[in-house]
Amino acid sequence: MEGTNAKYVSQKISKTRWRPVSSSSLQQPDVFATGSWDNEENKISLWSIGEEISGMEAEFEGDPQLLCECKHGGDVLDLNFLDQERIVTASSTGAVSIYHLHPNSQTLSVSQCWTRAHHYPCDDAPCTGVVCKSPEIVTVGEDGRINLFRADKQAVIRTIDNADSSTIHAVTFLRTAEILTVNSIGQIKTWDFRQQSNTPAQILSQAGDRVPLHCVARHPNQQHIVATGGQDGMLCIWDARQGKAPASLMEAHTAEMWEVHFHPTNPDHLFTCSEDGSLLHWEMTSGSETASFLQGGRNNSVLSRSAVAPAGGGQSLSAWLSGDSSKGRLETTHMLPSQTLSVNSLDVLGQCLVCGTDGEAIFVNRQVPV
Amino acid sequence: MEELDVEPTTTNIPASEGNHLGFVWGPGDILVYDTIYKSSGSVGTCSSFIHEVRKDEDIYSPILRKLFNESHHIFVGLQTIREDLPNKNKKTQFVSISKNYRSVIRACMEELQQVSILLAIELIWNLCEVLFIDAAPGGSLLLHLLDWVRLHKADVDEKAQEVLQSESPTEHHGYWDVVLSYLMQGRMDEARQMLVKWGVLKPAARSMYKQMDNLLSKMPVYNPGGSQTLTEFDVKWRHWHDMVDHSLQDNSFASDPNLELICKILMGDEDAILEQKDLLSTWYHFLVTRLLFSHPTVKPTELHYYAQSCLAMFDSRSAPEPLDSILLAAFEFDIHQVIKDCSIALNNWWFVAHLTDLLDHCNLLQSHNLHFGSNLREFLLLEYASGLFTHHSLWQLAVDYFDHCPEFGRVYLEQQIEHVPLDTERKALKVLRICEQRQMSEQVRSICKIMAKRALRNNRLGSALSWSIRAKDAAFATLISERFLQDYCARGTFSDLDLIDNLGPAMLLSDRLTFLGKYREFHKLYGENRFSDAATLLLSLMTAQIAPRSFWMTLLTDALPLLEQKEVRLPPKVNERNTWEPEMSSLYNLHQKKVLSTINWLVNVDV
Numbered sequence: 001m002e003g004t005n006a007k008y009v010s011q012k013i014s015k016t017r018w019r020p021v022s023s024s025s026l027q028q029p030d031v032f033a034t035g036s037w038d039n040e041e042n043k044i045s046l047w048s049i050g051e052e053i054s055g056m057e058a059e060f061e062g063d064p065q066l067l068c069e070c071k072h073g074g075d076v077l078d079l080n081f082l083d084q085e086r087i088v089t090a091s092s093t094g095a096v097s098i099y100h101l102h103p104n105s106q107t108l109s110v111s112q113c114w115t116r117a118h119h120y121p122c123d124d125a126p127c128t129g130v131v132c133k134s135p136e137i138v139t140v141g142e143d144g145r146i147n148l149f150r151a152d153k154q155a156v157i158r159t160i161d162n163a164d165s166s167t168i169h170a171v172t173f174l175r176t177a178e179i180l181t182v183n184s185i186g187q188i189k190t191w192d193f194r195q196q197s198n199t200p201a202q203i204l205s206q207a208g209d210r211v212p213l214h215c216v217a218r219h220p221n222q223q224h225i226v227a228t229g230g231q232d233g234m235l236c237i238w239d240a241r242q243g244k245a246p247a248s249l250m251e252a253h254t255a256e257m258w259e260v261h262f263h264p265t266n267p268d269h270l271f272t273c274s275e276d277g278s279l280l281h282w283e284m285t286s287g288s289e290t291a292s293f294l295q296g297g298r299n300n301s302v303l304s305r306s307a308v309a310p311a312g313g314g315q316s317l318s319a320w321l322s323g324d325s326s327k328g329r330l331e332t333t334h335m336l337p338s339q340t341l342s343v344n345s346l347d348v349l350g351q352c353l354v355c356g357t358d359g360e361a362i363f364v365n366r367q368v369p370v
Numbered sequence: 371m372e373e374l375d376v377e378p379t380t381t382n383i384p385a386s387e388g389n390h391l392g393f394v395w396g397p398g399d400i401l402v403y404d405t406i407y408k409s410s411g412s413v414g415t416c417s418s419f420i421h422e423v424r425k426d427e428d429i430y431s432p433i434l435r436k437l438f439n440e441s442h443h444i445f446v447g448l449q450t451i452r453e454d455l456p457n458k459n460k461k462t463q464f465v466s467i468s469k470n471y472r473s474v475i476r477a478c479m480e481e482l483q484q485v486s487i488l489l490a491i492e493l494i495w496n497l498c499e500v501l502f503i504d505a506a507p508g509g510s511l512l513l514h515l516l517d518w519v520r521l522h523k524a525d526v527d528e529k530a531q532e533v534l535q536s537e538s539p540t541e542h543h544g545y546w547d548v549v550l551s552y553l554m555q556g557r558m559d560e561a562r563q564m565l566v567k568w569g570v571l572k573p574a575a576r577s578m579y580k581q582m583d584n585l586l587s588k589m590p591v592y593n594p595g596g597s598q599t600l601t602e603f604d605v606k607w608r609h610w611h612d613m614v615d616h617s618l619q620d621n622s623f624a625s626d627p628n629l630e631l632i633c634k635i636l637m638g639d640e641d642a643i644l645e646q647k648d649l650l651s652t653w654y655h656f657l658v659t660r661l662l663f664s665h666p667t668v669k670p671t672e673l674h675y676y677a678q679s680c681l682a683m684f685d686s687r688s689a690p691e692p693l694d695s696i697l698l699a700a701f702e703f704d705i706h707q708v709i710k711d712c713s714i715a716l717n718n719w720w721f722v723a724h725l726t727d728l729l730d731h732c733n734l735l736q737s738h739n740l741h742f743g744s745n746l747r748e749f750l751l752l753e754y755a756s757g758l759f760t761h762h763s764l765w766q767l768a769v770d771y772f773d774h775c776p777e778f779g780r781v782y783l784e785q786q787i788e789h790v791p792l793d794t795e796r797k798a799l800k801v802l803r804i805c806e807q808r809q810m811s812e813q814v815r816s817i818c819k820i821m822a823k824r825a826l827r828n829n830r831l832g833s834a835l836s837w838s839i840r841a842k843d844a845a846f847a848t849l850i851s852e853r854f855l856q857d858y859c860a861r862g863t864f865s866d867l868d869l870i871d872n873l874g875p876a877m878l879l880s881d882r883l884t885f886l887g888k889y890r891e892f893h894k895l896y897g898e899n900r901f902s903d904a905a906t907l908l909l910s911l912m913t914a915q916i917a918p919r920s921f922w923m924t925l926l927t928d929a930l931p932l933l934e935q936k937e938v939r940l941p942p943k944v945n946e947r948n949t950w951e952p953e954m955s956s957l958y959n960l961h962q963k964k965v966l967s968t969i970n971w972l973v974n975v976d977v
Contacts, residue, residue, distance in 0.1 A: 008435075008436040008439050008440055009436075010432040010433065010435040010436055010439075011432075011763075012763055012766075037796075037797075038762060038763045038797065039762065039763055040762055075793070075794060075796075075797075077794065077796065092793060092794045120828040120829075121828070121829075123828065125828070126793075126794045126795070126796075128795075128796075142794070142795055142830070142833070143828070143830070144830060144832070144833075162866075164832060164868065165830060165831050165832030165833070165865075165866035165868060165869045166830065166831075166832025166833045166835070166836050166869065167795055167830070167832075167833050167836075183832070184795070184832070184833060184836040185832050185835065185836050185869060185872070185876075186874075187868070187872060189868075200868070203868065203872060205872055205874065206874075207874070208874070208875060209874070209875055209876075210839075210872070210873075210874045210875070210876055212836055231799075255803055255807075256799060256803065275799075275800065275803055339443070339446050339447060339450075340443070341766060341767075342800065358766050358800075359439050359442065359443065359767075360435060360436070360439045361439065
């Protein structure tokens, strides 16, 4: 697909995240962070894609340039920006670290570290997920433990030991003080930190085969709509208020789905990436005939959109939950050339999408049609 | 044993003072250790080190990693070219793939300091593309060879810039060098542009300059797409050649040695061209220049005569370098010799593996089998991929290479995939996916068993169960259920209720697991005071034969409080005499009959 060029970086990328842009500016993001895995020495790297060049040549912008990098102990299993200058990472050694970007020298260094955040009685346990809402940081791991940290305090605020008897693969904030976790026996659990008990407030799971779930994302506006992806590559949309079964199930990928993201400002759009090497862009369109068509991966500059296309309001709500009913139609587009190795991670902000693969390549697309 | 192609290299192992060494082959390296046996025959002490000797350091270079990854992408794309395309379309595709490979090499060259190996590789590949893949016939062949030389002697433009930017270019010491270099690369237009500066400054030599310029402008250049045939071009060229000869014979340029030299070169005078050895710098440049000015319609089959003589003429003193013999073999169209020499000269199998694969797709390799079963292409790919597999990160690339080795690829993969260390669940999942996609069920079971045991050791029963389900390993699921039941017997409560309460269809994987789920259900029913339902469940557990023998006592103990509940009603299967008599009593052994009669007695006591 034009507008998406590969940059080979000599490290397998496990996570990529855009640096958040200040909410006041309408700028497109220009800096992203990547974490590597499966190297003898893993790294956190910060990349810049520079100014957007308006005009005809906008499709062939320059490669991402490396701004700075820093060593990371263990595989980077999760990575998130705490704020403009700090990055939190989850490591396969069980450590959770905060990296600080020094604006003047443009270098990264570790500013805080919780080394045994996740562990077994006699061993380290990989920390599989970290999510933050400054200054709070929640981490989950293969030891089935949930930790709550604060960025400025070294002592852990709260730990739920044995929250899960299986590996917790991902976590996301549901509401303030409420989180949602997914595990490897196919359960979604909600936890309320305001309660003292160490049991989940709610457990949701599929009726049939309990497929391990690997990723979870919450709708940015409708807090009860949750999307999950798992080992079988199916995309499930859940209503967290009621839930013995997912509201809709869609076949997405032919192998594990590693990440699912709702677009933060236009949640009619959903993005998923998978071990099978594909990155899908899902768009919920309104039911009229003039709905937008994304033709087979090419950027069609003349997108005929329905005049009634909502900006992510009530239409999308019922549309996501009803799957492919007549209320809305789901268009999916492949966004990468075929035959890449696993796409491990993606992030989308504004019109920019970045993803990283096991083929040691980063793809940046600055003209995502949202 | 067959004779060796080349003398083996010696590597010194430090800290082994004349002791015999022991060794063992690894996948890409040798482990060597010191022994106590001296070469003199006596026995002494030795160091306690183990040394790892590795031949291929290249795969650990971060810049070359880009080469491996990008070329992997091209390789996979090449394997999936459709077989049913007409040959002409396929050839264009192959040429374009060859150019892709080369551009990847060049991209790496730009980043890497030590460029000589990559330069040589690209030079050889480019020549192979010209001679074998593009397979240009006479006429076009020379044009391609000129392109080849120009690409690899790019310093002419730098020099030209330097000369042009000087105060008076024609006085610059490099001026004539630039003119000659342009000429010898067949870049007539640029040569003329340089020469005009001289012509302008020397009005006395006006007519000489004009004559030379005329000669240069009239030199015929073959146009492959044009309507002119090769024969017509040849005629025209000979005519021009005669013109140049005339000018030389009638001493038109005798007064200016530079122009005279140019004229001789245009005639194809070998000695004149050879004098410019420094400008040519390589014998293959000499070869192409000589062909340009003496035999531009050279056919592929004639190349090797010229190549051999040019090599001999250019540098008769020193022995040929490996690069020279490889290029010579290419000019002789001896593909196998090229591959063989490259395999010996280079550390890493990357080049020969990819080039051979491409040539094989072009159907250029004879299909003689090597005496260890596979053909040349497969052998090289296997060697390359096995090397990749020893790398902590690049092993994922190797999988695709093994996939496209039809004879031994699968066996190699099966053996190597089990050596990938499984540090995290995520890595294990990726390895598992690779095995599952290729129906390697034994490896799937083995990996899941490793992960499940590890989880069990760390008391992660849910994880262990998840792995057992993936492998459909009923035996392990039984093991896990036993752990739960043991826990229960020891502590009186269940651990990990979130797992047992939500087993779902996984319960059916093993009888013991089903029993566990149902037993927990019994407890829940009891806790909700639904005693008749609880009793029914308990009875069915006892009779369904899924309860482990060791658990019968516990079940009976559980039955007792139920019988004290007044609301307990026995299931409708009980006959009118209120005794429970299963129709299938013959299926039950003595022990079970005793138990059942005990229950019977218990039940009837109340009545």
